[in-house]
Amino acid sequence: MPLSIEAQPAPCGALVYGADLSRPLSTEDITGIREAWLSYQVLAFPNQTLSIKDIERFAATVGAFGQDPFFESVPGHPHVAQIRRDADEKTPLFAESFHSDWSFLPDPPIATVLYGNVIPPVGGDTLFANQYDAWDALPEATRRRLESLRGIHSARRGYARDGLYGERDAGRSMAIRYSDEALATQLHPVAKVHPETGRTALFVSPGYTIGIDGMADPEASELLMELFRHQRQEAFIYRHRWSPEMLVLWDNRCLLHAATGGYDGHDRLLHRITVAG
Numbered sequence: 001m002p003l004s005i006e007a008q009p010a011p012c013g014a015l016v017y018g019a020d021l022s023r024p025l026s027t028e029d030i031t032g033i034r035e036a037w038l039s040y041q042v043l044a045f046p047n048q049t050l051s052i053k054d055i056e057r058f059a060a061t062v063g064a065f066g067q068d069p070f071f072e073s074v075p076g077h078p079h080v081a082q083i084r085r086d087a088d089e090k091t092p093l094f095a096e097s098f099h100s101d102w103s104f105l106p107d108p109p110i111a112t113v114l115y116g117n118v119i120p121p122v123g124g125d126t127l128f129a130n131q132y133d134a135w136d137a138l139p140e141a142t143r144r145r146l147e148s149l150r151g152i153h154s155a156r157r158g159y160a161r162d163g164l165y166g167e168r169d170a171g172r173s174m175a176i177r178y179s180d181e182a183l184a185t186q187l188h189p190v191a192k193v194h195p196e197t198g199r200t201a202l203f204v205s206p207g208y209t210i211g212i213d214g215m216a217d218p219e220a221s222e223l224l225m226e227l228f229r230h231q232r233q234e235a236f237i238y239r240h241r242w243s244p245e246m247l248v249l250w251d252n253r254c255l256l257h258a259a260t261g262g263y264d265g266h267d268r269l270l271h272r273i274t275v276a277g
């Protein structure tokens with residue numbers, strides 16, 4: 001069956017039909033999927049009954065396995081993590097602030113593959129914010145100012161000992177392992193040029209950007225707050241609705257994403273792989 005790509009009525013996102021991800025993909029389909037991914041940034045493949053091995057094989061068509069600090073992996077699958085929340089869980093929602101996955105690493109993952117095993121009947125949508133659009137919508141003078149700046153990225157707010165998922169985070173079903181390694185910082189350009197499309201994306205996030213290199217804190221905070229407000233405007237957002245057995249592939253180089261709640265009383269379980277450059 002030929003691939004069929006159905007664009008979402010949103011600033012990014014498309015549904016993909018005609019590929020059976022439980023079997024090896026043809027070279028033609030791998031090429032078609034990559035082209036669609038670069039065009040729409042988020043691809044969702046509904047109705048795919050997949051094992052963990054199938055998800056790994058699909059991720060390997062996108063790139064090499066990424067490095068995954070702070071998550072305990074699934075036994076026997078060192079690159080697969082579970083994103084889970086139990087029905088009666090009371091911990092703060094995981095990943096509720098906008099971020100690009102693991103952007104605090106020297107080489108952040110280019111992509112994330114997420115597969116929905118148990119999906120609640122309500123809530124749990126994932127928000128994607130198109131950062132090409134966010135960049136393009138900035139006034140020219142602001143773009144010129146940002147072009148030479150580098151953001152300071154760090155996992156500390158989430159994964160340090162005193163972070164949101166640190167030692168005070170009791171009762172979480174997800175296997176998060178906080179660490180002093182989360183205190184490390186990494187610089188990345190605020191204006192990130194996508195190596196495959198050549199387009200520029202705004203690459204800061206409230207999740208992981210804690211400052212601007214060479215800029216005093218008050219000035220950097222003010223600038224970052226302004227950018228954080230700008231980059232999550234409704235005009236840039238695609239609200240992704242999950243269904244059970246749906247696989248989603250997104251591009252971390254030009255998108256931010258955020259989890260939403262609204263499913264208290266329901267279990268939720270997904271499997272995640274990050275893909276390196």
Ligand SMILES: [Fe+2]
Pocket residue numbers: 095099100101257
């Ligand atoms: Fe994430």
